[in-house]
Amino acid sequence: MNVRTGREAENRETAAAGIRELAARGAVLGVLPELWSSGFDYADLEGHARRFPDLVAFLSATAREHGICLAGSLPEYTEQGIHNTLVMVDADGEYLGGYRKIHLFTKTGEHLHFASGDAPVLLRTSLGLAGLMICYDLRFPELCRGLTIAGAKLVIVAAQWPAARKHHWDALLQARAIENQIFIIGVNRVGKDGDTLFSGHSAIISPNGEILSFSADRPEAASAVISFAGQQKLRDLIPCLRERRPHVYGRDADER
Numbered sequence: 001m002n003v004r005t006g007r008e009a010e011n012r013e014t015a016a017a018g019i020r021e022l023a024a025r026g027a028v029l030g031v032l033p034e035l036w037s038s039g040f041d042y043a044d045l046e047g048h049a050r051r052f053p054d055l056v057a058f059l060s061a062t063a064r065e066h067g068i069c070l071a072g073s074l075p076e077y078t079e080q081g082i083h084n085t086l087v088m089v090d091a092d093g094e095y096l097g098g099y100r101k102i103h104l105f106t107k108t109g110e111h112l113h114f115a116s117g118d119a120p121v122l123l124r125t126s127l128g129l130a131g132l133m134i135c136y137d138l139r140f141p142e143l144c145r146g147l148t149i150a151g152a153k154l155v156i157v158a159a160q161w162p163a164a165r166k167h168h169w170d171a172l173l174q175a176r177a178i179e180n181q182i183f184i185i186g187v188n189r190v191g192k193d194g195d196t197l198f199s200g201h202s203a204i205i206s207p208n209g210e211i212l213s214f215s216a217d218r219p220e221a222a223s224a225v226i227s228f229a230g231q232q233k234l235r236d237l238i239p240c241l242r243e244r245r246p247h248v249y250g251r252d253a254d255e256r
Helices: 008-024 042-050 052-066 135-139 141-149 163-180 231-237
Strands: 029-031 069-078 081-089 095-100 122-125 128-134 154-159 183-188 190-193 196-199 203-205 211-214
Touching: 008 029, 008 052, 029 183, 042 052, 042 069, 042 081, 052 069, 052 081, 069 154, 081 128, 081 154, 095 122, 095 128, 128 135, 128 141, 135 141, 135 154, 135 163, 141 154, 141 163, 154 163, 163 183, 163 196, 163 203
Parallel strands: 029 069, 128 154, 154 183
Antiparallel strands: 069 081, 081 095, 122 128, 183 203, 190 196, 203 211
8 A cells, every 4th residue: 555644545455455455355454554644754754643543444334344354453542552553354344453663763754743551552352362562563573472382373564665665574574474473474575765765575474484475565455365274384393482492591681
């Protein structure tokens, strides 16, 4: 999806069209990129954030209309500040919950506009337990490992990841899938915002690191069939999760 900064109505139409296409293919889950409704529109960030309930209602109605589970990141207004929140609704339109981005990208000043989240989120969905992450979170393996240990079978990553570092995005998606033996669904925007080009490279990665679906640098609704049947077999074959030795590692290397 090419996110048009500040053009909420246009982004809604684009999102709705993509969701319709996915539903027509029989998809049971649709994921939109980071801040899909507004982009990083700091000039009117509070206005977008105060419309968070309306945007969640839009996702719920769209999910219910097409019978598809949906996820996407939105600016959320709270008394403590504005959060970048990845929300999820089930196929019947039920609001399942939201994850507030923990790792803000200070290089581009996100910390000056957003409040950081303080807790990982694992949601019980019709697809099973799903973990949520946003963009820069992907660079922190501890977050994804924690979600896996808590029971996640798949992790959704919504992003606005620049083309200049697309090889990092590609490698990190596969790494998180392989090291945790989970499905990773990474959805990145395309297009240009100012001088920044976004490459897309949305992908669905299997627990074995296989790329099940990949979209390049154009707007498209990528899809794949995933099956959890082989996930436990892989974990039994290569039991790295079972053979972890956290008592040796320490809770965090920073404590050493």
